[in-house]
Amino acid sequence: MSTQTEEFEPFNTDEMETLNPETVTVTLKTFRFNAETDYLPYYKKYVMEVGKDELMLDLLNRIKWEHDGSFSYRRSCRHGICGACGIKVNGRATLACKQNALELVKLFGEELVIEPQSKKRAVKDMIIDKKDFWDKHAEVKPYVVADVDPHPEHETKQSIEEFNKFLDSDLCIQCGNCHYACPVVEVNEDYLGPAAFNAAYRFTVDTRDNAGKERLELTAEIGPGVWDCVKCFECAEACPKEINPIEKITKLHNMQFEQGVARPNVATKHAEGFLRGMKKYGYLDEADIVSYSEGYLGMYKHLKTAIKMMKAGKIHWHSGIPFINSVPKIKNLDEVQKLIEISQTNKL
């Protein structure tokens, strides 16, 4: 079997040698906007020779130093720790001080579109108003909540296992890359977003913390909570610290059931309801999952769609009617039934 892996490998800097030994002429199509003076944003092109060791932050510096001193962006540590220099390049969330520029040229071509993390929040060029990010981050109490004994007789020790539970989530630098890559944050103002969920997870699994239940209750709410996650994995891709926020979102979901915080609602029933069809047929029962999650009264919302689907032959007239089988059965269904019986750990 042939693969084309090498051809597509985007992040291997060794291959930069073959791309160009010296420099590449790169056009930076750059978002410019000053909220105090400009009615609308515009794009300005800066052309420069880019060497193989230059980072995106170097190019931002060069725009400012060589082309236009008024160009504005946040920067501080230059070591991937402060989280100030998050931008988007051709739509890709990027921490400018960690990202080699020619890697992006290899991926997107010799014109790079430089934009702030969120255009609608732009204040000046790359600088955005991150208020929503910080407010939501604060909402999950991103700190250990504990009654601290002022005269402790021993240390509050963490075992390696306890520490490892939150090790990677603790690496978050609050750069906002995941938050502003999340499509739900753009549509749903209440949604806390992947960075806040990661923080909620981080402190909830900390054995020294006492506010876990409170955080789980907050993140269980439909609207702000984890149930509005669309599972697009943009956050996993956007994180420069490789934290994988959606993995923590899945853990929060599970913890809501484990700790009895989950209440029956359309979202929790939808997750748990998959087992109904699987126990009977091995497959999901597509009609049943909607009626079970919404409740029979909630079904009116789906009636029109159901009729359209029936007309197209996508569902049968008897779908969802009890005692009439419209779902095929898998072979060796008894194995699935047995495995559910012996492996299920959570309940609603």
Add this chain to the structure above:
Amino acid sequence: MSQLHYALFTGCTAKQSTPELLSSTLAVADKLGIKITILEEASCCGASHLQDFDEFLAHVLNARNICYAEKLGLTMITICNTCQLNSAMTKHALDTDPDLRARVNEKLAEVGLEYKGTSEIKHFLYALIEDYGLEKIKDHVKVPLSQFNIAPFYGCHNIRPSELHHDANGGENPYNPTSLDQLIDALEGHPVDYSHKNKCCGFHVELQANHTSEVLAGNAMVDAIDNNADLMVTPCPLCHLKMDTYQDDVGKVIGRDIELPVLHMPQMVALALGCSEKEIGLNFHVQKATQLYKEAAEA
């Protein structure tokens, strides 16, 4: 090259609301001489929802599915991005965490199975491109799709997280995916370039966050239409269901009239390979698509 032979994990939708996905997949495989063995024992993958309820149980059930491909000694192919993601996530978890693998195998032993990690898992799209090859597909084109501007809609779960999919999807970059574009090109259609091709359709929150779901689907469809798409094609039946079945509702939320046939990837290939209308199954779409047979033939 010896004949390609795969174990097909159909997933639930191909067995229920999108029968056209299964029939067109089998028709394409038949035309190209790819042998398919359907895993009739395979259950639902949990669709990322069961995972939210009980992650361990979801791993056990997905591992069981993979066991059946391993028994046959075949690569498991999927025809749904979400089946691909959840199967691959279980495979990755079990292959990298010996403790979890032991706990899962303890359960599987109760039904006489053992997960060994010997089968690859890949989506049919990448089996066609990586294993079969675009050049050979070109040789089989009977009905060139040169009439159509086709918007590729990649679907999240084939391209993100890239680290998980890297070995199975030819290293496709989630920020600049090219496979579907190349396939459309090979079938002599015109791939539409639009910025939402790698974005989310909103399917997974259809019930609990309907507005979010409709807006995300609408953004993608309107972007495709504004870039002159005649139709959209996707490797994921869940993206298909969202964009085809709910097209009217999405249009109302977005404030636009949307009329865009949304084809499954194998349907598009089947159309170009000259498969029968019954196999392609455009009649199963909510948004009228059967006119495409005639339009394709006019080329």
